[in-house]
Amino acid sequence: MATGRTHRPATRSRGIPEATVARLPLYLRALTALSERSVPTVSSEELAAAAGVNSAKLRKDFSYLGSYGTRGVGYDVEYLVYQISRELGLTQDWPVVIVGIGNLGAALANYGGFASRGFRVAALIDADPAMAGKPVAGIPVQHTDDLEKIIDDNGVSIGVIATPAGAAQQVCDRLVAAGVTSILNFAPTVLSVPDGVDVRKVDLSIELQILAFHEQRKAGEEAAGESAAVPLAPKDSGKGPDGDVPAVMPA
Amino acid sequence: MATGRTHRPATRSRGIPEATVARLPLYLRALTALSERSVPTVSSEELAAAAGVNSAKLRKDFSYLGSYGTRGVGYDVEYLVYQISRELGLTQDWPVVIVGIGNLGAALANYGGFASRGFRVAALIDADPAMAGKPVAGIPVQHTDDLEKIIDDNGVSIGVIATPAGAAQQVCDRLVAAGVTSILNFAPTVLSVPDGVDVRKVDLSIELQILAFHEQRKAGEEAAGESAAVPLAPKDSGKGPDGDVPAVMPA
Known part of the structure; x- marks a missing residue:
């Protein structure tokens, strides 16, 4: 606990x-x-x-x-x-469970980058009874009813949540109650956990945001290259307050 | 180009x-x-x-x-x-294409976190003719043969590669030749691109590695709490050189 x-x-x-x-x-x-x-x-x-x-x-x-x-x-x-x-801590074996075996959960189960880092997918868990027993990445999916037993049997301390947002907190609570102390959350929601439990939230758009920054700059440089009269300022959709006001906080 | x-x-x-x-x-x-x-x-x-x-x-x-x-x-x-x-650059609209509509590509197509950041999935592309026309996340999958036309028609500058490793470089080359200047690479391989093209590689295990670090520390703290004789050093599988040698590089 x-x-x-x-x-x-x-x-x-x-x-x-x-x-x-x-x-x-x-x-x-x-x-x-x-x-x-x-x-x-x-x-x-x-x-x-x-x-x-x-x-x-x-x-x-x-x-x-x-x-x-x-x-x-x-x-x-x-x-x-x-x-x-x-x-x-990657020189030791970390058994992980993935809860929520939709497209994302299945993609994670198949992801080669986990095993090479010491993360072994010990079990796949889904709430859909129709999924039970069906193999994904060679591992038969188990039903959520058995979550506590699966955690206990496999000595799992790291859980990966790939459920829809609405189910994530309940799954998280059950994982923590069963002894999981680290949660990797792919569900688009913020999870509450007790002290001593670590949660990390994955945002798949973060790398895209960094690319967008550079695209914007490239567009600005290209425009400047085509005509000296075009300013270097980024393209802007014009939403929100005027970008040229002094940026000291209005609050 | x-x-x-x-x-x-x-x-x-x-x-x-x-x-x-x-x-x-x-x-x-x-x-x-x-x-x-x-x-x-x-x-x-x-x-x-x-x-x-x-x-x-x-x-x-x-x-x-x-x-x-x-x-x-x-x-x-x-x-x-x-x-x-x-x-x-998120206040403007960024049309993106996703190439490779397996579990991961489908999960990305369904991912709500893109649209809320200005990234619009303009097209889904897959090499499997059986996938063509099949809707994923409400968008019909198009065949790789039409890649260049799709990029051009949609004014796409950002491409997401979710193909198997073996197909990724070829897809990347075609995206770049068609005018894409930013690549988000989910395939487990390193891509070569010409100057002026940005590539970012997503490693889904990075957050797990950070969790593993904390799990290792928690295990150490617990052991220390249970018996004063147990050292705080992390658990170690014993692989590789002795961890206690001075760490100045041997090379």
């Missing part, structure tokens, strides 16, 4: 700032790409560029891991992959 | 650092949650905590937008939502 657990400090765990923790998977993704291309070493500048992070920040982040690289050589790719994986 | 475009500076666009751009969607997500709860104003500390960012960094980021808040009152939530949306 997680409800009785003492509240954990939100910002630091063993001295590693939360923002650094959030960047470790980005470094790991870039390092894995280098490893797949058999690149033996990487400079902080190259790795920072590949991960989309400032190189001074990368060096600071790695100092929390006790990793300083070698002057003129850089960082050993394989050793850093191991070191970050260990720090993130 | 994007191939002839001059290379755009990778780190800055109109003076806003890339790392700030990457955080704007996180602020927007937190602000949208506040807006949905009709919260009128928010302090930099509250917003920073909700977005998982250091509050000094948040204030620095907002200074690039010309947003400084009001002392003792904080930031106006609605105005900041508008301001960040405008900066990211």
Whole structure:
């Protein structure tokens, strides 16, 4: 049960700032790409560029891991992959359950990127009795009635919620009551959990938003290139308050 | 055509650092949650905590937008939502195509979080002739043969690739040749694109990795609570080099 657990400090765990923790998977993704291309070493500048992070920040982040690289050589790719994986806890096996086996749940069950990071899909759970026993990604779907037993039998501490928004909080409550202490939420709703339970919400539009920023800039540059009279300002649909007013808050 | 475009500076666009751009969607997500709860104003500390960012960094980021808040009152939530949306280019309409309508493509087509951010799914494209004409999320799937015409007819500049890894580069090349300048890649492969084209790769396991980090810490804390003799060190499967050697790079 997680409800009785003492509240954990939100910002630091063993001295590693939360923002650094959030960047470790980005470094790991870039390092894995280098490893797949058999690149033996990487400079902080190259790795920072590949991960989309400032190189001074990368060096600071790695100092929390006790990793300083070698002057003129850089960082050993394989050793850093191991070191970050260990720090993130990915060198151990994490059984996860996915609840809600619609298109998204099925896509997640089939997603190769979980297994390669130590996440083993231990069970798939759906509320639709017609789904029960049907194999998805080679795993038979089980009914929500058995949720508590499934969590217990598999020693699951991480649950993935891919249900519709309306069902997510109830599923979350049952997962937590059954002993799950980390929730990855794909449902478009905000979940309430007791202290000691971590929830992360996935927003699939975040990367699109970053692309839109660059598209807007590219459109502005193109316009400027075509005619010197066209200002560099972004295209704007004209919704909302005038964009050119001083931006000190009106409140 | 994007191939002839001059290379755009990778780190800055109109003076806003890339790392700030990457955080704007996180602020927007937190602000949208506040807006949905009709919260009128928010302090930099509250917003920073909700977005998982250091509050000094948040204030620095907002200074690039010309947003400084009001002392003792904080930031106006609605105005900041508008301001960040405008900066990211979300106040205009972005038609996107999704290529590869398996479980993941179908889940993306049905994903409500795109439309609310200005991303309109203009077309769904799949290589399977049996899929052609079949509606997914109310949109009839079109065949890959018509990809170039679809991009052109809909003025699409952003393409989402949800194909298997083996098909992704070819689809990417055709999208780029047809005029797409931003690619969101869900396929588990690294794509090559010409200068001037932005690619972002989605790794659905990143949030799970952050949860695993906290689970590992919780397990360590629990063990320490149960017996003072149990060290706080994380559980480790014992793979790889000894974790306790000095971490200066061996290379």
